[in-house]
Amino acid sequence: MRVRLLPMALAAALMSTAVSAEIRVASWNLNNLHHRLEEPLRPGAPARTATDIEILRKYRDRANADVFALQEVNGPRAAQLVFPSAGWDLFFSGRYADDLITGRESDRIYTGFAVRRGVFDAVSKRDVAELSVRHTDGRPTRWGTEILVEKDGDLLRLMSVHLKSGCHAGSLEPATSPDCITLAAQRAPLESWIDAAATARVPFVIVGDWNRRIDVHGQGDHVWAEIDDGDPSGLGLSRLPLNRDSSCNSGFTKAIDFLVFDARAWTLAREASFEEIVYDAGDWDAQRRTPSDHCPIVVVLDWPAAD
Secondary structure, three states, X not given: OOXXXXXXXXXXXXXXXXXXXXXXXXXXXXXXXXXXXXOOOOOOOOOOOHHHHHHHHHHHHHHOOOEEEXXXXXXXHHHHHHOOXXXXXXXXXXXXXXXXXXXXXOOOOEEEEEEEOOOOOEEEEEEEHHXXXXXXXXXXXXXXXXXXXXXXXXXEEEEEEEOOOOOOOOOOOOOOOHHHHHHHHHHHHHHHHHHHHHXXXXXXXXXXXXXXXXXXXXXHOOOHHHHOOOOOOOOOEEEEOOOOOOOOOOOOOOOOEEEEEEHHHHOOEEEEEEEEOOOOOOOOEOOOOEOOOOOOEEEEEEOOOOO
16 A cells, blocks of 8 residues: 655644634724614713724724624624624623613623624623722722533633723722722632633633733733732732833723733744734714724634644
8 A cells, every 4th residue: 555645734734723723803892872872871982883883894904803792882782883784793791781670771781792693512601799999979980791612622712891990000908989989899809710711621811901001010900910819829810011102093092901811722822813903094083083983902812722
C-alpha cells in the first residue's frame, strides 16, 4: 500500500480546521436607547431617528461580534431596533420584566446581551440582582445580566455590567461622595459573584461599562484590588484594554468600558485582536452624543478550546 504524503502547506491547512473556532465578544453602551423613535428616554438623552438606527447598525456590522454585552438600553424592544430578531437573540435583565409588570420606571435602562443566532448550541440567562445595591438616596442600582453559552460541549459564562456612574477615579477608601459610596458598596456583591464563578468549572468574562478609569490607579485601583485579590486560590483576573487610552469620539481619554477575564478565559483571548470601534467623523454628532457616547470594544476568543 502506497501512502501519499500531502504537501506541507495543505497539511497545515487541514490541521487548522481542527483547532478551536473563534468568537468575537463586544461591549457597547448605547446611550439611553429608547424603543420609541423621536422620543428621548430620559431628560438629556438623544431622541433617535430612523437614520440614527441605521448608523448604529453600521457599527454593529463593523464590530462584527457574535455576542454584544449591552448597557443603557430600554429593554429588548429598543435592542431590536439595532439587533432585529431575524438574526439575533436578546437576553435582558429581569428587572426590565419586573418594571413592566409593576408599572415602575425605576431606571429605564437595563443590561443585557444580543447573541448572533446560529453561533452557539445553547444559551441560558440568569439575573445578577445582587449588584443592585441602594444609592444613598434609596434608588436601586442596575442588575447584572449573566448568560451561559455552550458550543460543542464547552461552556463559557459572560456577565454584562453597568456599575454606578460619577466616581470614575475617586477614592473608595474612604468614599465620601454619594456616587463613590454607592460604587464602593457594589464591590462586595461583584466580588462574591467572581469568587463563586472562580470555583466553578466554567471560564468567565465580565463585560461592560465599569464607570471606573481603572488604569488611572492601575492594579491598586480600589475596585480592581478588591476583585483581583487572589482569593479563592488561583484566581487571577486580566482586563482589556490595559494601559491604553480611549480614542472614542465622546472624549473619554481613559477607558471605562472593559472586558475582564478569569485566568481560564484569558488563555482563550487574542490580546492583539482587541479593538475599539471609533465612529467616523461624519457619523459623530457631538451635541447629541450619537451614535453613542461610548464606542464598541471587541476581542476575539479562540473558543471552544481545542481537544
